[in-house]
Amino acid sequence: MIIQFNTRAPVYIQVVDHFKKKMALGELQAGEEMPSRRELATELKINPNTVQKAFKEMEEQQLITTERNRPSRVTTDEHVLKRIRTELVDEAIAVFVESIQELDVTMDELVDKIKRQYGEGNLNDRSTGS
Amino acid sequence: MIIQFNTRAPVYIQVVDHFKKKMALGELQAGEEMPSRRELATELKINPNTVQKAFKEMEEQQLITTERNRPSRVTTDEHVLKRIRTELVDEAIAVFVESIQELDVTMDELVDKIKRQYGEGNLNDRSTGS
DNA sequence: GGTAGTGTATTAGTCGCATCATACACTTAG
DNA sequence: CTAAGTGTATGATGCGACTAATACACTACC
Structure with a gap:
């Protein structure tokens, strides 16, 4: 570990x-x-x-x-376990949104940049593009 | 202020x-x-x-x-000023991506959740394409 | 010149975190 | 029983980041 x-x-x-x-x-x-x-x-x-x-x-x-x-x-x-992932993701998103709010960023610009960063790593690019 | x-x-x-x-x-x-x-x-x-x-x-x-x-x-x-916004956005994205990496989130799920949070606020959904 | 308003510097205090050292109660394996 | 390995609790120490209190040097303006 x-x-x-x-x-x-x-x-x-x-x-x-x-x-x-x-x-x-x-x-x-x-x-x-x-x-x-x-x-x-x-x-x-x-x-x-x-x-x-x-x-x-x-x-x-x-x-x-x-x-x-x-x-x-x-x-x-199991109830707790199932919620963990959701909480992790949601919290990360909350922090993220908070930090870029008021910056007048379009959704497209956002998605584009995230894809570029996130896609490099472990993204399974199933679906979105379609 | x-x-x-x-x-x-x-x-x-x-x-x-x-x-x-x-x-x-x-x-x-x-x-x-x-x-x-x-x-x-x-x-x-x-x-x-x-x-x-x-x-x-x-x-x-x-x-x-x-x-x-x-x-x-x-x-x-002006060079510095123009870079500020980019830096703010990019840094926020970097932190965000870092925090959800390894969580195996699909791009669709991500975009969906972000839209829901971010869209409520000040999103101008004028698409990039325009 | 004197007063009020600048930015600047120095020092001290507070707090959270990490560490180190011990100690205790209990369980398991032999 | 003994020894080693659990989790738990306590106190002391050090460090760094942040904030607070105060004093200093200079400028502008009347």
Whole structure:
């Protein structure tokens, strides 16, 4: 597991987002065991307490559950799991729209530029063009 | 002048962005006088030093120029001014794309959601083709 | 010249984050 | 039982970004 940390956002938040993405994509299934705090800290080369903070955050968001002294597990609440991806996407869009609002950008210009950036990566260009 | 501050980003950055947008939209013309630090601080109800930091940032980005003990002025470098809008849009897109990458979102879903959010506001749906 | 208004500089205080070091209670494996 | 591995809790420290308070130097204007 490798997370490319940036310096902008807090590390513990980036850890949370990382796991959120894995859940959203099904790489982490419902009920699956999470790595231990210490193990993950070692692997990511960060402090165990930072990992703990990330896990606590994930618990508050009901993404994981923890019984006493047992490895944490991904929630089995399918309802929660299904909402993760939507939330990630919607939040990103909200931030984005907020930042370009008032800038008088046409939808076409927007779509064009996004396609150019996003398409380079992992875009499955099924459909839109048709 | 009213800026609706949020708690996410530093105030001085939000001030910079605010003026960037005004320049990008031509509400602030080349060579035009900027408000004084203290005046602006009073109006926005923030600390003069916060305004100063914003102005210093704008100077480093060559958006404004300042002669000793005279009100700052918007740069007369048209080249710089023309680039502002592009930079604002491109940076927003870069951040956005970065955040949804790996989420396996189709272009259609993206465009659809953006339209719904963005369209509500100030979208002029004049298409590029025209 | 004196006053008010510029921009500028310096210093101090606050806050969030990350880290380090320990310690505790419990479970599991041997 | 013992030892190693869980999650959890606490306090101290350091650092950097941001904001605040104050003082300084200069200009414009009457």
